[in-house]
Amino acid sequence: GAVVSQHPSWVICKSGTSVKIECRSLDFQATTMFWYRQFPKQSLMLMATSNEGSKATYEQGVEKDKFLINHASLTLSTLTVTSAHPEDSSFYICSASFGGQGSPLHFGNGTRLTVT
Amino acid sequence: SQQGEEDPQALSIQEGENATMNCSYKTSINNLQWYRQNSGRGLVHLILIRSNEREKHSGRLRVTLDTSKKSSSLLITASRAADTASYFCATGGTGGFKTIFGAGTRLFVKA
Numbered sequence: 001g002a003v004v005s006q007h008p009s010w011v012i013c014k015s016g017t018s019v020k021i022e023c024r025s026l027d028f029q030a031t032t033m034f035w036y037r038q039f040p041k042q043s044l045m046l047m048a049t050s051n052e053g054s055k056a057t058y059e060q061g062v063e064k065d066k067f068l069i070n071h072a073s074l075t076l077s078t079l080t081v082t083s084a085h086p087e088d089s090s091f092y093i094c095s096a097s098f099g100g101q102g103s104p105l106h107f108g109n110g111t112r113l114t115v116t
Numbered sequence: 117s118q119q120g121e122e123d124p125q126a127l128s129i130q131e132g133e134n135a136t137m138n139c140s141y142k143t144s145i146n147n148l149q150w151y152r153q154n155s156g157r158g159l160v161h162l163i164l165i166r167s168n169e170r171e172k173h174s175g176r177l178r179v180t181l182d183t184s185k186k187s188s189s190l191l192i193t194a195s196r197a198a199d200t201a202s203y204f205c206a207t208g209g210t211g212g213f214k215t216i217f218g219a220g221t222r223l224f225v226k227a
Contacts, residue, residue, distance in 0.1 A: 006158070034215070043204060044159070044217045093158050095215075104149055105206075105215055107158035 003027055004096050006108025013084055013115055021079045021111045023094030029074035030096035034105070035067075038091040047092075050077040084115040121218050122205060128224045135192040137221040139205030140185075146208070148181055148188050149215070153202045162190075162203075197227040 003026040013019050023033055031052045036044040048069050049057040056069035066088075068080040077096075081088055091112050095105040123138045139148070147166045151159040165172045165181045165188065172179045178191040192199055202222045208215040 004158075036217075041222070043219045046214060046216065049214065091156070095159070104161035104164050105151075105159075106161065107151075109158040110156070112156070 002106045004030075004094065004106045004108045006094050006111055008111060009109060010112040011114070013113070015085055015115055016083055018080055018082045019084055019113060021081075021092055021094070021113075023077045023079070023096070023108050025075045025096045025106075028096075030077075031074060033071060033077040033094055033096045035069060035077075035079050036093045036095070038093060038110075040091075044093060047079075052077075081113065084113070086115045089113055089115045122203070122221045124221060125219065126222045126224070128226065129195055131195060131197055131225055131227050133195055135195050135199070135223055135225070137190045137203055137205075137223070139188045139190070139218055141188075141205075141207045141218075142186065143207075145183075148179075149206045150177075150179060150188075150190050151204045151206060151217075153204065153220070155201075159204065192223075195223075195225045197225050199223060200225045 005024045005026050007022045011019055033050040035047045037047050038044050046059050047062045050069045050071040052071045052074050058064045066082055071077040091110050093110040095107045097103055121140050129135055147164050149164045150162045152162050153159045163174045163177055163179050165179050176193045181188045202220045204220045205218045206215045
């Protein structure tokens, strides 16, 4: 149980276009999901906390107008990278918590975004 | 700023040897978790240790936690080539609270 599916696993897009990444909890309801960004050989950087039915909470330095997060249901959160630029190329990973406080996070397999 | 910092950054060992990774953190925690990441994939939860626990085992994994020193260690015994991955410690809570990841230790187990 506690499977998180992330789609697509990789995407290549042109500068100026927008890309949507989906994160689904397949067998549990996730009121909160998290979006991370990871550069090669580095740790995960928390971008934002996605809350079902309310606005996402963004970390300092993350542009909310550029990285649009929507958490319309208890099983789906989406991250849209708007007007993508080459510097947005990265590995994006979502996670969700199953259970109450003290439960571990379950991760999607990540999305490799390349902006040309 | 990141909460956890792993040491060493990279570790290369022979199959069958033990691998020890350390993690230090800065503030009070409710629990500390260890995760594993294979190259280009998401993270997999390995083990969680609560702030009132000192040691925990799971198969070939042993985790210790010293809250007075704000540090934790992950020991993988009898390592296998398949253990090759990056290992991250993470601190904080869940259920709406942020979990902050350390820089990670890249483990390479040679067959």
